[in-house]
Amino acid sequence: MTLFNSLYQPVSEQINAKAAAVKLLICDVDGVFSDGRIYLGNNGEELKAFHTRDGYGIKALRQAGVEVAVITGRNSAIVQQRMTSLTVPYIYQGQENKLAAFADLQQKLQLTPAQIAYIGDDLADWSVMQQCGLAVAVKDAHPYLLQQADYITSLPGGYGAVRELCDLLLISQNRFGLFDGSSS
Numbered sequence: 001m002t003l004f005n006s007l008y009q010p011v012s013e014q015i016n017a018k019a020a021a022v023k024l025l026i027c028d029v030d031g032v033f034s035d036g037r038i039y040l041g042n043n044g045e046e047l048k049a050f051h052t053r054d055g056y057g058i059k060a061l062r063q064a065g066v067e068v069a070v071i072t073g074r075n076s077a078i079v080q081q082r083m084t085s086l087t088v089p090y091i092y093q094g095q096e097n098k099l100a101a102f103a104d105l106q107q108k109l110q111l112t113p114a115q116i117a118y119i120g121d122d123l124a125d126w127s128v129m130q131q132c133g134l135a136v137a138v139k140d141a142h143p144y145l146l147q148q149a150d151y152i153t154s155l156p157g158g159y160g161a162v163r164e165l166c167d168l169l170l171i172s173q174n175r176f177g178l179f180d181g182s183s184s
Helices: 013-020 051-064 077-085 099-111 125-127 144-150 161-172
Strands: 001-004 011-012 024-027 067-071 091-092 117-119 134-137
Touching: 001 161, 013 099, 013 134, 013 161, 024 099, 024 161, 051 067, 051 161, 067 099, 077 117, 091 099, 099 117, 099 125, 117 125, 117 161, 125 134, 125 144, 134 144
Parallel strands: 024 067, 024 117, 067 091, 117 134
Antiparallel strands: 001 011
């Protein structure tokens, strides 16, 4: 088996081929873009931390022509603000049935399952992950997802796992290093 260097960990020829076919990356938010913790203030304000490396990866991916979407079960003004700042065009919040949002994206963008990657961290993500060509779990995902995923990031959610996947997609598509470095 030939292994390719993804910068983070070796990947198989099969994973490299799956990553090369991706035209849409769908991300969960809590536990993927963030570490999964939600901070609530006394006045009801909600805080989450997002890693700038993930932001850079999303912008690089979009500049390379790969679409990006988020599907999350919660509604959050912070998520809307962060994803809008990253120019993510498809933001699905409050999605108890993530498959409906997936089907909508697939239809809108006219993509086959093989052209879609999904990164998640918990059981609510599995229904979509099993429909995609590349199913990715963050390092600290639920054990069931870790057993089922095509690829497991070497980094945990909220600490650059999304960037790791973005870099893998860009390397597999021979587009790594083409981004101009705009703020993330």
